[in-house]
Amino acid sequence: MARRKRRLSQAALADRYELYQRAVQNPELEVALLEQFYREAFGARARPRTLREDFCGTAWLAATWSASHPRRRAWGVDLDPEPLEWGRVHNLPRLGPSVMRRVTLLQGDVRQVETPGADIVCALNFSFCALQRRSALLDYFRHARNQLAPRGLLVLDLLGGTATWDVAEDVREVDDSGIFYYWEQAEFDVLSHHMLAHIHFEFPDGSRLEQAFSYHWRLWTLPELRDLLHEAGFAEVRFYNEVFEEGEDEEYLSPTGRYQRVERMENQEAWVVYIVALNARGGE
Ligand SMILES: C[S@@+](CC[C@H](N)C(=O)[O-])C[C@H]1O[C@@H](n2cnc3c(N)ncnc32)[C@H](O)[C@@H]1O
Incomplete structure (x- = not known):
């Protein structure tokens, strides 16, 4: 079969x-x-x-x-x-x-x-x-x-800006494609201004590409x-x-x-x- x-x-x-x-x-x-x-x-x-x-x-x-x-x-x-x-x-x-x-x-x-x-x-x-x-x-x-x-x-x-010196997430569609771009500020330390940020993508079928890119x-x-x-x-x-x-x-x-x-x-x-x-x- x-x-x-x-x-x-x-x-x-x-x-x-x-x-x-x-x-x-x-x-x-x-x-x-x-x-x-x-x-x-x-x-x-x-x-x-x-x-x-x-x-x-x-x-x-x-x-x-x-x-x-x-x-x-x-x-x-x-x-x-x-x-x-x-x-x-x-x-x-x-x-x-x-x-x-x-x-x-x-x-x-x-x-x-x-x-x-x-x-x-x-x-x-x-x-x-x-x-x-x-x-x-x-x-x-x-x-x-x-x-x-x-x-x-x-x-x-x-x-x-105030929102960037914080933990936050921003999402927007990539040129009307049904694909969504996520910008995640996962950590922010006020003492060192160290930020850990990730880019994720979400697709029309519901699947996600987690941490496609990460930045220290x-x-x-x-x-x-x-x-x-x-x-x-x-x-x-x-x-x-x-x-x-x-x-x-x-x-x-x-x-x-x-x-x-x-x-x-x-x-x-x-x-x-x-x-x-x-x-x-x-x-x-
Ligand atoms: C956010 S990407 C930038 C991509 C592109 N410049 C843009 O405008 O979107 C950061 C790049 O910096 C590179 N990178 C990090 N530290 C570096 C270094 N000391 N020398 C050369 N490249 C470095 C990484 O390999 C990565 O490809």
Whole structure:
């Protein structure tokens, strides 16, 4: 008698890197922001060509950067060979051979890997928070500065706000797919600002991919970052906050995906701020 095949759940069939990219990343928006930060630092006609994406994971941003202009090139650096290989197999080939030639992926610690002087070095999605000791982060900032062209930017982003300094869970649907993305802040220690966070996914068939990714982070504060960046030799540090607008529901302000430079900022429940550190003092 023929045995009935057991159908695998959607969670068992899922690719966690693909899900991560769909749920978390928007590289086109990030390329536009990097261009904006560079223009605002070095003049309306300044055009960045080279990007080093630190903590790059699958290097989707590095790939998108190189695809955005035929004279652009990028380096991606990550400790873990697995996401780098995933990026080589999935992200690079679909952009064609000319883009592939302009992206170099390197496995190693971001504090050690050397690359040619780049216009922009970035460490996004809060990934530098994996460096939890002050001396480790300072080493990283010094090394990142040494990987920049004389007129170059280090760009970071940071998550903060009252709701993030706590245990919490946030859930949202991934682009109308019926798949739900969970961001769980499982532990938060006020003394060290150590956070343990997990990403989980839930599928239309009810199955779940638990702890698809986990992070041990120190949630740094913006003034700590500014001080460390100056200590590492950066000439100027700028902060960019998201612009919110009145949406259809007048009670709530909606995020726009646009960022503007701020000198002061009121606390909110949750915010994401971009930190832009200039290697040389800016022109504007
Ligand atoms: C949150 S993922 C970031 C992915 C991608 N940058 C993004 O924007 O979504 C963090 C990555 O940092 C890498 N990582 C952690 N510590 C590192 C280090 N010291 N040097 C290089 N990569 C590191 C991990 O292997 C992981 O792939």
